[in-house]
Amino acid sequence: MAERRRSSSRSGGSGGNAGCIVWLILLCVVLLLFLLNWGKIQETLERTNFHEIVKTERDSGGKPAAPKPEEPAPAARPGGGGDSAAEEPGVAVRPPEPRPDPAAEPATEPAARTQPAQEPAAEPQAKPGAKTAEPADKPASGKPAGAGPAAAAKPARSRAATLYFVRIDDDGVIVRQEVKRQIPATDSPLTDSLAALLGGPSDEELRRKLMSLVPQGTKLLSAQVRGSTAYLNFSEAFMYNHYGIEGYAGQLKQVVYTATAFSTVQDVQILIEGERHDYLGGEGVYIGKPLSRNSF
Secondary structure (H helix, E strand, O other), rough: OOHHHHHHHHHHHHHHHHHHHHHHHHHHHHHHHHOOHHHHHHHHHHHOOHHHHHHHHHHOOOOOOOOOOOOOOOOOOOOOOOOOOOOOOOOOOOOOOOOHHHHHHHOOOHHOOOOOOOOOOOOOOOOOOOOOOOOOOOOOOOOOOOOOOHHOOOOOOOOEEEEEEEOOOOOOEEEEEEEEEEEEEEOOHHHHHHHHHOOOOOHHHHHOOOEOOOOOOEEEEEEEOOOOOOEEEEHHHOOOOOOOHHHHHHHHHHHHHOOOOOOOOOOOEEOOOOOOOOOOOOOOEEOOOOHHHHHH
16 A cells, blocks of 8 residues: 555656756746747837837836827828838827818919028918009009000191291392291191291291391280281380381291291281270381281
8 A cells, every 4th residue: 555655656756857857948948939939029119119018007107008090101201211210110190280281272383382480470471362462553544554644645746837027138128028838736826927927036046047036035925816817915015126127027027937837827917905096106017907928
């Protein structure tokens, strides 16, 4: 009986020793495999963010952290290659910033997006559908700026006039001289011609030794044509001529010949300050009736 117990205890002890040896061998194999694959294990831990998960659980008091929602993969950059941070293992990928809806943004010029920060802020863009204000320099009528009354003014009209001046020849005789000249034109051609006569000879006419015997300072107050007679009203200066009787006759010829150059005028009635006088000056040149070219 005792021998049977001894044999059973021996067999039990040898079986336990063999089991321990087997487990020890397995442990060594596992440890060896672990050491051989340590690099891959480390890479796997970094790829799965195992350290971050353990740290998060430790900070939260042992409670498991809520699983993060799966982040969308960042869009590949133009030209291929994708995001370099997403390709490296263990690097946290930042989620792409949300982009505003292009339809909700007002239409802006490309230059407004690339404006430097130090420059003044650009004016607010008009809302879609809003009517843009026209430039201040653009007239409401649509005509280009600068097309004002001065630009639209028509050129001044002019016409040919026949004037009469005098010239003194070598013998001292006063000779009447006809002159053709372009003068500004209005609706009163007779007044235009007489005003040019009272203005005297031009520079070119002076070089031709022409002169006027009409007293300086004489003004034409009015000019009217009744029938075939022109009624010419002069200022009082027309009454005084320092050339004497020949000067009075010469100034009357200049006025009468200039007025009767118009086909509708046959003779001229001289008025002084609106009144009719019988004689011009103290020399006694008669002006009490209309004068024609045949009167001289």
